[in-house]
Amino acid sequence: QKEVEQNSGPLSVPEGAIASLNCTYSDRGSQSFFWYRQYSGKSPELIMSIYSNGDKEDGRFTAQLNKASQYVSLLIRDSQPSDSATYLCAGAVWTSYDKVIFGPGTSLSVIP
Amino acid sequence: ETGVTQSPTHLIKTRGQQVTLRCSSQSGHNTVSWYQQALGQGPQFIFQYYREEENGRGNFPPRFSGLQFPNYSSELNVNALELDDSALYLCASSRAGTGPLQPPLHFGNGTRLTVT
Numbered sequence: 001q002k003e004v005e006q007n008s009g010p011l012s013v014p015e016g017a018i019a020s021l022n023c024t025y026s027d028r029g030s031q032s033f034f035w036y037r038q039y040s041g042k043s044p045e046l047i048m049s050i051y052s053n054g055d056k057e058d059g060r061f062t063a064q065l066n067k068a069s070q071y072v073s074l075l076i077r078d079s080q081p082s083d084s085a086t087y088l089c090a091g092a093v094w095t096s097y098d099k100v101i102f103g104p105g106t107s108l109s110v111i112p
Numbered sequence: 113e114t115g116v117t118q119s120p121t122h123l124i125k126t127r128g129q130q131v132t133l134r135c136s137s138q139s140g141h142n143t144v145s146w147y148q149q150a151l152g153q154g155p156q157f158i159f160q161y162y163r164e165e166e167n168g169r170g171n172f173p174p175r176f177s178g179l180q181f182p183n184y185s186s187e188l189n190v191n192a193l194e195l196d197d198s199a200l201y202l203c204a205s206s207r208a209g210t211g212p213l214q215p216p217l218h219f220g221n222g223t224r225l226t227v228t
Contacts, residue, residue, distance in 0.1 A: 031212040043219040092214040097168030102154035
């Protein structure tokens with residue numbers, strides 16, 4: 001079983017719509033979660049960190065965490081063509097080191 | 113604040129050769145992690161360095177090795193290169209976590225390695 005799974009893409013949404021990206025994780029010891037955006041050929045850039053159950057909003061982005069369901073999501077409101085990228089979900093487990101595991105990513109295309 | 117920098121940007125090597133990739137961590141960060149990202153996949157954890165020692169390793173063979181220096185910069189060495197080693201190699205730095213809530217990783221621009 002993969003440790004972090006994401007909904008398979010590609011995901012296409014029209015400009016101005018809400019894009020919903022989902023992620024599940026298997027390790028109940030995970031306490032910290034991150035969403036990264038990665039443009040083609042570039043490195044991942046951090047969008048948001050979330051540590052507590054519930055919603056966390058930052059501009060057009062809202063991350064949601066439900067530890068009981070082992071579920072993390074990212075909503076992008078008013079999607080723009082510049083949001084077209086691969087979105088990576090990552091979970092961190094604190095062991096003897098900071099183990100951060102990434103999902104396979106979901107490709108998002110925002111259609112003008 | 114200086115971000116994470118990696119060198120070189122691109123590299124072409126022949127199967128069986130050895131390669132060294134370099135990374136300078138973001139200022140204020142004392143932990144460096146290396147990831148391998150094959151095309152169309154998420155980053156795969158190779159190993160992490162803290163206080164100049166490897167303190168965590170993913171499912172990679174011993175021919176993948178590394179170093180961390182007193183200034184927190186780091187190297188990734190890969191011996192006996194194989195075709196499947198062709199990938200984007202990402203270095204990420206962070207502050208060491210002090211408990212179960214971990215600070216995020218900040219990535220460099222990566223090194224694209226092609227093995228022919």
